[in-house]
Amino acid sequence: MKKLINDPADVVAEALRGMDAAHPELRVDHSDRVVYRADAPVRGKVGLVSGGGSGHEPMHGGFVGPGMLDAACAGEVFTSPVPDQMVAATRGVDGGAGVLHVVKNYTGDVMNFEMAAELAGAETGVEVASVVTDDDVAVQDSLYTAGRRGVGVTVLLEKIAGAAADEGRDLAAVAAVARKVNDRGRSMGMALTSCTVPAAGQPTFELPEDQMEIGIGIHGEPGRRRVPIAPAREVAAMLVEPVLADLDFTGPDGVICFVNGMGGTPLLELYLMYNEVAALLDKAGVRIARSLVGPYITSLEMAGCSVTLVKADDELIRLWDAPVNTPGLRWGA
Amino acid sequence: MSASIDQLTDWVRRFAAAVHEHRDELTRLDSAIGDADHGSNLDRGMTAVVAALDAEPQPSAAALFKKVGMTLVSTVGGASGPLYGTFFLRVATASGEVTELDGPAFAKALRAGLEGVVARGKAEAGDKTMFDALAPAVDALDAALADGDPLGESLRAAATAAASGRDATIPLVARKGRASYLGERSAGHQDPGATSVTLLVVAAAEALA
Numbered sequence: 122m123k124k125l126i127n128d129p130a131d132v133v134a135e136a137l138r139g140m141d142a143a144h145p146e147l148r149v150d151h152s153d154r155v156v157y158r159a160d161a162p163v164r165g166k167v168g169l170v171s172g173g174g175s176g177h178e179p180m181h182g183g184f185v186g187p188g189m190l191d192a193a194c195a196g197e198v199f200t201s202p203v204p205d206q207m208v209a210a211t212r213g214v215d216g217g218a219g220v221l222h223v224v225k226n227y228t229g230d231v232m233n234f235e236m237a238a239e240l241a242g243a244e245t246g247v248e249v250a251s252v253v254t255d256d257d258v259a260v261q262d263s264l265y266t267a268g269r270r271g272v273g274v275t276v277l278l279e280k281i282a283g284a285a286a287d288e289g290r291d292l293a294a295v296a297a298v299a300r301k302v303n304d305r306g307r308s309m310g311m312a313l314t315s316c317t318v319p320a321a322g323q324p325t326f327e328l329p330e331d332q333m334e335i336g337i338g339i340h341g342e343p344g345r346r347r348v349p350i351a352p353a354r355e356v357a358a359m360l361v362e363p364v365l366a367d368l369d370f371t372g373p374d375g376v377i378c379f380v381n382g383m384g385g386t387p388l389l390e391l392y393l394m395y396n397e398v399a400a401l402l403d404k405a406g407v408r409i410a411r412s413l414v415g416p417y418i419t420s421l422e423m424a425g426c427s428v429t430l431v432k433a434d435d436e437l438i439r440l441w442d443a444p445v446n447t448p449g450l451r452w453g454a
Numbered sequence: 455m456s457a458s459i460d461q462l463t464d465w466v467r468r469f470a471a472a473v474h475e476h477r478d479e480l481t482r483l484d485s486a487i488g489d490a491d492h493g494s495n496l497d498r499g500m501t502a503v504v505a506a507l508d509a510e511p512q513p514s515a516a517a518l519f520k521k522v523g524m525t526l527v528s529t530v531g532g533a534s535g536p537l538y539g540t541f542f543l544r545v546a547t548a549s550g551e552v553t554e555l556d557g558p559a560f561a562k563a564l565r566a567g568l569e570g571v572v573a574r575g576k577a578e579a580g581d582k583t584m585f586d587a588l589a590p591a592v593d594a595l596d597a598a599l600a601d602g603d604p605l606g607e608s609l610r611a612a613a614t615a616a617a618s619g620r621d622a623t624i625p626l627v628a629r630k631g632r633a634s635y636l637g638e639r640s641a642g643h644q645d646p647g648a649t650s651v652t653l654l655v656v657a658a659a660e661a662l663a
């Protein structure tokens with residue numbers, strides 16, 4: 122294992138120290154491992170709290186700031202945070218208008234946030250609503266699985282719901298627009314390499330030099346299938362086709378198209394992939410209204426990418442274009 | 455025969471020792487069909503539980519199990535934190551502020567814990583989860599007590615039922631949790647949650663003998 126770390130046990134704590142030092146506009150509670158915007162709570166505004174295992178940076182801590190999240194809870198690498206953290210964050214961002222929890226659909230995350238919502242309600246009286254993202258088309262959604270995983274849509278949802286909260290909408294309305302983004306979003310990812318959890322010391326799975334894994338999640342979970350490595354234009358088709366097959370993305374309002382890097386793939390390749398994805402969407406009659414390219418929801422140093430589409434409309438485009446000022450996403454501010 | 459507060463505390467400590475001893479086995483089972491952290495997460499949680507009980511012995515069954523549940527919820531994370539945490543919190547509520555539990559009261563508390571696990575995890579029989587070992591154990595305990603067997607003997611029957619349920623998870627296809635992403639590929643592996651909860655029932659049979 123070659124990593125820029127001191128002790129594997131201290132990776133999350135020390136990264137949070139660095140984040141705190143680099144960003145005076147954030148406030149980090151190091152005992153609860155919660156990243157807050159420094160001016161939280163914002164009076165009268167719905168608070169947005171997310172969180173999850175570490176190793177997906179910039180998500181979620183890097184999306185804390187005006188126009189996006191009010192707080193993010195950091196778990197151990199690839200392990201859900203615990204309810205105490207979420208209760209502290211909920212209390213810390215409540216400006217009197219209630220708090221929305223943004224949860225990715227993984228069994229541990231869902232259960233811990235559920236307990237946190239119950240505890241926060243009982244202990245603090247804060248009104249809490251939750252939205253669960255489940256956009257990964259690689260997982261069959263049926264009675265026989267834990268349901269689809271929450272992946273790329275989470276980034277777009279946090280941006281859009283953050284803008285809705287900034288507009289002064291109430292909790293029910295912010296939750297409604299968040300659910301709308303999830304309902305209209307689909308993703309599919311792939312990996313060229315595995316990744317190494319610091320505490321484990323060795324790669325989560327073995328992927329031979331001439332193979333790639335299609336349909337991966339963001340924790341090195343297995344994908345749909347393992348296939349020989351192929352040119353980017355064929356890889357793009359393997360990602361775009363199942364997304365388009367799952368939801369009709371045609372229409373005059375177009376889509377927000379997000380090509381995400383898994384952590385170990387350079388922007389040069391991500392833009393090359395975006396070019397292939399855009400060509401495929403054009404051929405399928407899908408108009409791109411807005412785009413985002415870069416490593417925003419990662420899986421440590423995994424090489425690979427994912428494609429997320431969200432079916433847009435005037436409301437979503439306006440909220441997408443609204444100013445945002447976070448370490449990981451910044452425009453118009 | 456009733457279980458005293460000392461015996462109930464001993465149950466928790468024996469479970470902690472068993473988790474520690476089987477930590478690597480639990481993690482190995484979890485790496486086959488999950489994310490390779492069940493042993494280390496549960497060991498971290500139960501080590502914190504033992505430290506909390508060392509610092510402050512608990513006066514009643516309700517206080518004891520509430521301390522265990524809250525400590526697990528706060529330290530374990532993942533899915534096993536809320537599941538084991540909810541189990542012990544429900545056991546605490548069902549036990550009440552008493553210093554001993556007779557057989558039927560202990561069985562009722564375990565049943566409440568099982569119902570908490572179901573409410574939290576939404577698992578059903580055959581989903582390849584801790585439910586598949588815990589539910590038969592609670593059923594066997596009820597049946598043995600109804601036959602007039604003493605608590606210790608009834609818990610041995612429960613431990614046998616848990617172990618059978620655990621072994622029966624091997625051919626199952628997982629329908630809950632991270633293992634469910636594997637679909638058919640999850641068959642052939644013993645479920646880590648069913649394995650750890652069997653340790654819990656075996657520890658009860660030892661402590662309350």
